[in-house]
Amino acid sequence: MPLDGRHHRTGRPIRVTVTGGTIAAVVPIPDRAGLPTLAPGFFDPQINGALGVSFNAPTLTADGVRAVVAECRAHGIAAFAPTLVTGPFAALRHGFATLAGLAELADVLPVFHLEGPYISPADGPRGAHPREHVRPPDADEFDRWQDAAGGRIRLVTLAPELPGALAFIEHMRKGNVVVSIGHTAATPGQLRDAARAGATVSTHLGNGCAATMPRHDNVVWEQLADDRLTAGFIPDGDHLPASLVTCLLRVKTPARLFATCDASPLAGLPPGRYAEWGDEFEVTPTGKVVVPGTPYLAGSGHFTDHCFEVLMNRHGVSLADALTMTTRTARVLLGLPVPTLEVGQPAALIAVTETPDGWRVRPVSDGGR
Ligand SMILES: [Zn+2]
16 A cells, blocks of 8 residues: 655655555655655664563563563554663573564564663662663673574663673673663763763663762763763653753764663553562553652553653754754664665555654555555
């Protein structure tokens, strides 16, 4: 079925024909009112699961992964990095092996993200990660996970203040793994050392840090100011105040800023209390996922499409910049190809429309996948 819309780069009216999950033709059409803007679908570098399926679960199955992928595709996410967080060795090895075994999903799950377990044990920076499984960096342990993952762990989030962190960062860089700073209480000097050792990213900057910090020498200012670091952030309307989002947009600019929804394994579930990661979490009626009785969020109950709409409708970000931060920056950072609207490219597309209630995005036909 042909898709009519405006090309996201040129603005020209086009008709896209899709066959078998790829773009078969792109031809110009006469202009008319009401055409949506067509663009390649989202890439999200941090999704922990959905619908009660956790990539960390020792019981993760291929069907569970397929269910998460289907849910993500329904939110316009063309591809994402399944993210495994702090946990026991065996559960993570099982998760990576299960993901790597799904050859038919390799284009949707091109790389994996290991967030932890090499993070700060302190309350606050640790966020919702289970304290009993937090530990210092261990290159041998990582290498065993990387073997289980078929070499597809491309992004590692760690706290650079841990013993052995700098040598571990150098080990990651030799293996072409991108190192991101997160869940940290590092000093400014430790953050600069990490960047010098090869860390190039900040994980969900402004979250995964202490609720109360020194006014000047803190992890947010230092990472904002360091041009060596591209920043991820969670613009879901819950994780960050509008003023901090404005600072991120102006200081980092969309070329060095990528949005992630950081979807919790509980994303997509109705409000209520659930057991996850060995703890209890709550999905609130507005879709937040919280650690009951604390100020800490445990990932998001929303997906990347929601973040895209929040960026445009709440923060006044342009369509082009919102697309850059949700489809492009993270791909470039991770060395992944950036899809285009051309023949032969994947047909997992999104359509963006301006409505009386604001900008809306929806997934459009990708050939019946
Ligand atoms: Zn996190």
